[in-house]
Amino acid sequence: MRATTIHGARDIRVEEVPAPELKKPTDAIIKVTAGCICGSDLWPYRGANPVRPGQTIGHECIGVVEEVGSEVRDFKAGDFVVVPFCHCDNTCPHCRNGAQSVCDNLGFTLSGQSEYARVNQADGSLVSTGGVPADDLIASVLALSDVMPTGWHAAVSAGVKAGDTVVVVGDGAVGLSGVLAAATMGAERIIAMSRHEPRQKVARAFGATDIIASRGEDALAEVRELTDGVGVDAALECVGTDEAMTTAIEVTRPGGGVGFVGAPHGVELSARRLFDKNVGVRGGMAPVRRYLPELLDLVLDRRIDPGLVFDLTLPLEESPAGYTAMDERRAIKVLLQP
Amino acid sequence: MRATTIHGARDIRVEEVPAPELKKPTDAIIKVTAGCICGSDLWPYRGANPVRPGQTIGHECIGVVEEVGSEVRDFKAGDFVVVPFCHCDNTCPHCRNGAQSVCDNLGFTLSGQSEYARVNQADGSLVSTGGVPADDLIASVLALSDVMPTGWHAAVSAGVKAGDTVVVVGDGAVGLSGVLAAATMGAERIIAMSRHEPRQKVARAFGATDIIASRGEDALAEVRELTDGVGVDAALECVGTDEAMTTAIEVTRPGGGVGFVGAPHGVELSARRLFDKNVGVRGGMAPVRRYLPELLDLVLDRRIDPGLVFDLTLPLEESPAGYTAMDERRAIKVLLQP
Numbered sequence: 001m002r003a004t005t006i007h008g009a010r011d012i013r014v015e016e017v018p019a020p021e022l023k024k025p026t027d028a029i030i031k032v033t034a035g036c037i038c039g040s041d042l043w044p045y046r047g048a049n050p051v052r053p054g055q056t057i058g059h060e061c062i063g064v065v066e067e068v069g070s071e072v073r074d075f076k077a078g079d080f081v082v083v084p085f086c087h088c089d090n091t092c093p094h095c096r097n098g099a100q101s102v103c104d105n106l107g108f109t110l111s112g113q114s115e116y117a118r119v120n121q122a123d124g125s126l127v128s129t130g131g132v133p134a135d136d137l138i139a140s141v142l143a144l145s146d147v148m149p150t151g152w153h154a155a156v157s158a159g160v161k162a163g164d165t166v167v168v169v170g171d172g173a174v175g176l177s178g179v180l181a182a183a184t185m186g187a188e189r190i191i192a193m194s195r196h197e198p199r200q201k202v203a204r205a206f207g208a209t210d211i212i213a214s215r216g217e218d219a220l221a222e223v224r225e226l227t228d229g230v231g232v233d234a235a236l237e238c239v240g241t242d243e244a245m246t247t248a249i250e251v252t253r254p255g256g257g258v259g260f261v262g263a264p265h266g267v268e269l270s271a272r273r274l275f276d277k278n279v280g281v282r283g284g285m286a287p288v289r290r291y292l293p294e295l296l297d298l299v300l301d302r303r304i305d306p307g308l309v310f311d312l313t314l315p316l317e318e319s320p321a322g323y324t325a326m327d328e329r330r331a332i333k334v335l336l337q338p
Numbered sequence: 339m340r341a342t343t344i345h346g347a348r349d350i351r352v353e354e355v356p357a358p359e360l361k362k363p364t365d366a367i368i369k370v371t372a373g374c375i376c377g378s379d380l381w382p383y384r385g386a387n388p389v390r391p392g393q394t395i396g397h398e399c400i401g402v403v404e405e406v407g408s409e410v411r412d413f414k415a416g417d418f419v420v421v422p423f424c425h426c427d428n429t430c431p432h433c434r435n436g437a438q439s440v441c442d443n444l445g446f447t448l449s450g451q452s453e454y455a456r457v458n459q460a461d462g463s464l465v466s467t468g469g470v471p472a473d474d475l476i477a478s479v480l481a482l483s484d485v486m487p488t489g490w491h492a493a494v495s496a497g498v499k500a501g502d503t504v505v506v507v508g509d510g511a512v513g514l515s516g517v518l519a520a521a522t523m524g525a526e527r528i529i530a531m532s533r534h535e536p537r538q539k540v541a542r543a544f545g546a547t548d549i550i551a552s553r554g555e556d557a558l559a560e561v562r563e564l565t566d567g568v569g570v571d572a573a574l575e576c577v578g579t580d581e582a583m584t585t586a587i588e589v590t591r592p593g594g595g596v597g598f599v600g601a602p603h604g605v606e607l608s609a610r611r612l613f614d615k616n617v618g619v620r621g622g623m624a625p626v627r628r629y630l631p632e633l634l635d636l637v638l639d640r641r642i643d644p645g646l647v648f649d650l651t652l653p654l655e656e657s658p659a660g661y662t663a664m665d666e667r668r669a670i671k672v673l674l675q676p
Contacts, residue, residue, distance in 0.1 A: 093568045099593030099616050157618070230431045245609065255437030257620070260613070267609035271583065271602040278437050280495070280620030282595070284613045 002338065003114035004319040006057045009047030012320040017056060020111060020118035025071035028122035030083055034142045035061040035112040036310065037322050037334045039172045040263065045323050058113030059085040060145040062138075065126075072122045080133070081126040082296065083119055084288035085109050085146040090124030100287035113319055115338045127292045129300070139307025139335060140299045143177070146288065147333065148295060148306035150261050151177025151238065153286035155185055158234035158259030162186030167223060167251045168208070170238030171199040173309040173333040174261060176206055178236040183207025184304055191226060193219060193247075199332060202308050216243075223251040232256060237283070242267045252279050259283050310335040340676065341452035342657040344395045347385030350658040355394060358449060358456035363409035366460035368421055372480045373399040373450040374648065375660050375672045377510045378601065383661050396451030397423040398483040400476075403464075410460045418471070419464040420634065421457055422626035423447050423484040428462030438625035450483075451657055453676045465630045467638070477645025477673060478637045481515070484626065485671065486633060486644040488599050489515025489576065491624035493523055496572035496597030500524030503565060505589045506546075508576030509537040511647040511671040512599060514544055516574040521545025522642055529564060531557060531585070537670060540646050554581075561589040570594060575621070580605045590617045597621050648673040
């Protein structure tokens with residue numbers, strides 16, 4: 001099959017590789033109809049994570065079931081499905097507790113930017129769209145495989161509720177999805193931190209009421225002013241750096257909550273600071289399967305449009321150009337068509 | 339007045355000092371009928387915190403209003419009241435958000451182990467008991483000035499709910515109060531970590547279903563076994579050390595919550611570990627005033643008996659002996675009678 005592979009820093013290729021095959025009776029093979037590039041794919045692209053030269057890359061996709069293992073009961077060839085980037089059996093104690101991203105049988109999509117991908121635990125992971133979605137819904141359905149549920153998890157983890165004032169730190173596709181999540185949950189005021197005009201536009205479309213373009217002390221001062229010196233009820237940390245986490249904690253009012261979904265890189269949490277402010281911190285990899293049914297309904301009912309984060313669509317063969325565009329911040333998020 | 343003072347490490351005295359006076363029109367003076375020694379008083383006693391030689395000590399008390407400032411509307415001389423160790427106006431934005439321990443007009447009881455104490459923000463802080471409580475309720479009413487609401491805050495912060503499995507790390511008076519809080523909130527299984535028989539007894543009286551006497555890796559293994567390898571829904575960290583926090587995080591199941599109320603001493607939080615487990619951490623100084631009305635009702639209705647944490651009662655003049663008893667762990671918590 002044709003697949004996006006990574007050979008080293010800034011060395012993304014599209015080449016012929018063996019198509020994935022069923023390995024376990026609970027597996028399924030998906031014919032990918034749309035995949036995309038994640039901000040986290042830029043870590044190995046930039047050389048920050050080690051790679052096995054030639055390995056496939058990409059964990060987000062939707063598509064049509066091609067083949068299922070002998071123990072798969074709920075799906076058959078031809079079903080159109082959303083593929084959560086993290087696979088789960090949805091029956092283990094952690095899944096039943098809503099922590100599907102720590103499932104006892106956790107797996108991941110490994111070739112989402114390719115023609116085919118394997119899903120472990122097909123019955124537990126996949127969610128049917130009930131037929132092929134309308135063309136103009138494809139981007140939003142694709143967003144449900146990772147980015148939108150991850151923004152949603154940030155809002156859930158921060159404890160966002162109707163009427164809240166919320167800050168979103170990070171204007172990548174996840175941060176923007178966090179804005180949409182907070183708005184959908186009824187947050188009254190949503191302050192997006194962004195200094196990139198195209199991202200500010202999407203943030204506003206998603207429900208941001210205020211934009212803060214400054215950083216550091218200036219940003220804190222602006223939030224203080226916007227909230228009469230009180231701070232916000234909830235902050236969504238969607239970057240993963242120490243600076244972003246510090247900003248999130250500092251803008252949050254005493255007793256408020258920080259939700260964090262950026263994989264921590266050098267983040268130092270001060271227990272004393274959290275104690276003094278009585279601010280809660282919670283987050284991690286999103287339990288995508290947990291949120292999928294609710295979010296899919298919202299998309300199919302056209303009540304949310306998370307696909308707005310895709311501002312560049314390329315054929316699979318041009319995958320390397322997609323990485324360059326995202327690396328140079330010329331694109332927020334790139335959709336790939338096999 | 340007669341007051342407990344501290345002159346340095348292990349130098350506690352009872353001596354004559356000037357009685358507190360009204361400083362602001364929102365103040366009240368309380369004639370203390372019962373005070374007590376807090377585990378946190380042992381930090382300066384052991385030389386871990388600097389002191390001003392001769393300063394009064396003690397932040398927990400109940401008693402009778404002696405005198406009120408000109409702006410105090412809701413209390414008058416003769417009222418029997420619970421005095422939260424942290425005083426608040428109960429009207430500022432933080433108080434309205436339930437974070438009374440970060441009130442804009444925060445104050446503290448400074449002479450709770452004495453004949454008289456001053457309360458700032460009397461109207462916002464004090465709660466009337468509706469007359470002098472019965473003799474056998476005094477200890478439990480006194481427990482409401484700090485220790486019981488602090489254990490309660492640990493449970494609230496950890497997100498304890500009916501049916502939960504809970505671990506309480508720390509068998510001091512706060513940890514024991516945490517057991518009682520979790521039981522009152524309907525936790526089904528409560529695992530108390532304690533290796534002191536008198537404390538184990540109180541823990542069981544408060545609702546602990548299991549006791550773990552080991553520590554470190556052994557304790558983790560025991561919790562794993564008790565929970566079929568899953569971990570607990572909520573952990574209450576009631577010590578403030580790095581070991582206690584690590585234990586609390588490790589015993590908590592993916593997606594669960596840790597509530598911490600021990601003032602952090604050398605605690606290092608790993609954002610990566612929290613992220614990988616999707617475990618939330620929340621805590622701080624208890625907003626005592628927020629919980630007081632509910633807890634006072636429970637005490638006056640004799641539905642909870644938090645006063646069981648007091649296992650030694652001494653006259654105020656013997657305050658130094660009370661410190662020794664708590665320091666040597668011969669007493670869980672000491673009640674002082676002026």
